[in-house]
Amino acid sequence: xxxxxxxxxxxxxxxxxxxxxxxxxxxxxxxxxxxxxxxxxxxxxxxxxxxxxxxxxxxxxxxxxxxxxxxxxxxxxxxxxxxxxxxxxxxxxxxxxxxxxxxxxxxxxxxxxxxxxxxxxxxxxxxxxxxxxxxxxxxxxxxxxxxxxxxxxxxxx
Amino acid sequence: xxxxxxxxxxxxxxxxxxxxxxxxxxxxxxxxxxxxxxxxxxxxxxxxxxxxxxxxxxxxxxxxxxxxxxxxxxxxxxxxxxxxxxxxxxxxxxxxxxxxxxxxxxxxxxxxxxxxxxxxxxxxxxxxxxxxxxxxxxxxxxxxxxxxxxxxxxxxxxxxxxxxxxxxxxxxxxxxxxxxxxxxxxxxxxxxxxxxxxxxxxxxxxxxxxxxxxxxxxxxxxxxxxxxxxxxxxxxxxxxxxxxxxxxxxxxxxxxxxxxxxxxxxxxxxxxxxxxxxxxxxxxxxxxxxxxxxxxxxxxxxxxxxxxxxxxxxxxxxxxxxxxxxxxxxxxxxxxxxxxxxxxxxxxxxxxxxxxxxxxxxxxxxxxxxxxxxxxxxxxxxxxxxxxxxxxxxxxxxxxxxxxxx
Numbered sequence: 001x002x003x004x005x006x007x008x009x010x011x012x013x014x015x016x017x018x019x020x021x022x023x024x025x026x027x028x029x030x031x032x033x034x035x036x037x038x039x040x041x042x043x044x045x046x047x048x049x050x051x052x053x054x055x056x057x058x059x060x061x062x063x064x065x066x067x068x069x070x071x072x073x074x075x076x077x078x079x080x081x082x083x084x085x086x087x088x089x090x091x092x093x094x095x096x097x098x099x100x101x102x103x104x105x106x107x108x109x110x111x112x113x114x115x116x117x118x119x120x121x122x123x124x125x126x127x128x129x130x131x132x133x134x135x136x137x138x139x140x141x142x143x144x145x146x147x148x149x150x151x152x153x154x155x156x157x
Numbered sequence: 158x159x160x161x162x163x164x165x166x167x168x169x170x171x172x173x174x175x176x177x178x179x180x181x182x183x184x185x186x187x188x189x190x191x192x193x194x195x196x197x198x199x200x201x202x203x204x205x206x207x208x209x210x211x212x213x214x215x216x217x218x219x220x221x222x223x224x225x226x227x228x229x230x231x232x233x234x235x236x237x238x239x240x241x242x243x244x245x246x247x248x249x250x251x252x253x254x255x256x257x258x259x260x261x262x263x264x265x266x267x268x269x270x271x272x273x274x275x276x277x278x279x280x281x282x283x284x285x286x287x288x289x290x291x292x293x294x295x296x297x298x299x300x301x302x303x304x305x306x307x308x309x310x311x312x313x314x315x316x317x318x319x320x321x322x323x324x325x326x327x328x329x330x331x332x333x334x335x336x337x338x339x340x341x342x343x344x345x346x347x348x349x350x351x352x353x354x355x356x357x358x359x360x361x362x363x364x365x366x367x368x369x370x371x372x373x374x375x376x377x378x379x380x381x382x383x384x385x386x387x388x389x390x391x392x393x394x395x396x397x398x399x400x401x402x403x404x405x406x407x408x409x410x411x412x413x414x415x416x417x418x419x420x421x422x423x424x425x426x427x428x429x430x431x432x433x434x435x436x437x438x439x440x441x442x443x444x445x446x447x448x449x450x451x452x453x454x455x456x457x458x459x460x461x462x463x464x465x466x467x468x469x470x471x472x473x474x475x476x477x478x479x480x481x482x483x484x485x486x487x488x489x490x491x492x493x494x495x496x497x498x499x500x501x502x503x504x505x506x507x508x509x510x511x512x513x514x515x516x517x518x519x520x521x522x523x524x525x526x527x528x529x530x531x532x533x534x535x536x537x538x539x540x541x542x543x544x545x546x547x548x549x550x551x552x553x554x555x556x557x558x559x560x561x562x563x
Contacts, residue, residue, distance in 0.1 A: 038515075
């Protein structure tokens with residue numbers, strides 16, 4: 001793993017032109033996340049319908065290319081997915097970033113896995129792992145509707 | 158000693174870091190160690206080790222003498238009046254905590270004010286914050302100007318009859334602003350207010366003269382002065398060390414201990430409870446000798462030349478923005494690149510062996526004021542050379558290329 005693999009075209013593209021950036025109309029779940037070490041901030045919004053499916057999802061925030069790209073790729077991925085699927089994929093992603101070499105969830109298509117694996121470059125940069133995972137933890141908090149702000153320095157994440 | 162060859166005295170530069178020559182631009186965070194300091198630690202543990210100040214055997218006496226020799230060297234280096242004004246601590250953070258705790262205990266009450274500045278490192282804010290919680294004191298912040306400086310006037314504005322102590326940094330670890338300490342102490346003393354100086358960035362880079370600065374307290378971080386980690390120094394005027402209560406209790410700091418009461422030891426033992434960082438103290442004497450051998454005048458002019466060169470080069474670089482423009486500036490260059498987050502900058506520079514720091518540098522108050530979540534910072538040490546700055550600039554250009562910037 002080297003720098004080129006961390007800053008791949010897809011990361012730079014999502015980092016510079018994040019998808020789903022901004023608030024959404026009529027969201028019914030949201031949560032904020034903060035990484036005080038880097039100053040990364042993220043606010044995730046989602047509209048969960050009565051069938052527990054994510055109808056719409058977006059984020060607002062500022063931060064490094066990795067954190068922005070991660071939030072952008074994440075929101076792209078989850079639009080239209082069901083809550084249970086989303087939770088499984090979040091766990092799979094976080095485990096992959098922490099220790100597992102690959103993603104294993106059956107809920108992910110191959111092209112989705114390829115996209116997410118672009119973020120695995122941070123594994124070589126332990127100080128940057130939190131940049132990649134902040135929006136994912138924040139999404140979990142939003143889904144659970146537990147009204148707590150994620151702070152990477154307070155959580156064991 | 159030729160200052161341009163100083164790098165050769167630091168063995169870390171003999172090794173490649175991830176296949177690159179190390180370009181170390183993080184000395185404001187911590188400095189590298191010269192061979193003489195490393196050798197001294199090795200020799201002490203190998204041939205001379207004993208605890209100090211307790212036993213009467215040969216090694217204990219010899220170690221005690223070595224330990225006290227460093228105190229005298231530091232006293233001379235700082236031009237302190239008395240060697241008992243030098244207290245060893247585990248770091249500058251502990252030195253400031255010692256003062257905040259003991260001064261706060263004895264002299265501060267609800268409504269009293271501690272005056273600090275927006276430039277302060279968290280270690281010169283958080284210890285005072287404890288007193289805010291504990292005693293209901295207030296903390297006032299002198300404000301920076303547009304150049305990232307603290308002027309005498311901005312401090313004076315915040316002094317009130319309730320100001321009980323002023324605690325300021327000597328040099329900002331972000332903007333590099335050098336504060337007019339002598340003028341500040343003159344002003345403060347005219348109002349009977351003592352002054353604490355956080356000397357972490359000052360001590361490695363400036364000529365120090367405690368009697369001339371006339372501050373009441375000066376905190377030093379030894380690992381930023383080419384010395385070992387785990388060691389700091391509190392300089393304090395003798396009258397304060399005599400008046401203030403002890404900080405930590407334990408062995409070594411007592412005179413007599415009985416069930417019904419305890420009396421404390423004389424200076425400096427009163428503030429050095431427990432087994433101290435013996436090897437580090439003894440090795441720090443080598444750091445002082447090393448600095449004296451090069452000469453602080455030479456260090457100042459070497460670092461100034463390099464910093465001016467760095468500023469000149471980086472100012473010419475499109476999209477690089479230098480943070481702060483103080484007239485008197487220490488060897489710290491904080492910057493941002495429009496469109497690239499500082500952590501991305503630091504990671505990309507790291508691949509070329511360029512070690513800088515990115516983040517808020519323990520100065521969240523200042524970053525909030527500047528409206529920045531983070532900055533990148535290149536800071537200089539005595540071992541840096543012109544080519545380090547060139548490499549910094551080349552790597553910044555690489556960074557811009559990755560992010561498609563011109």
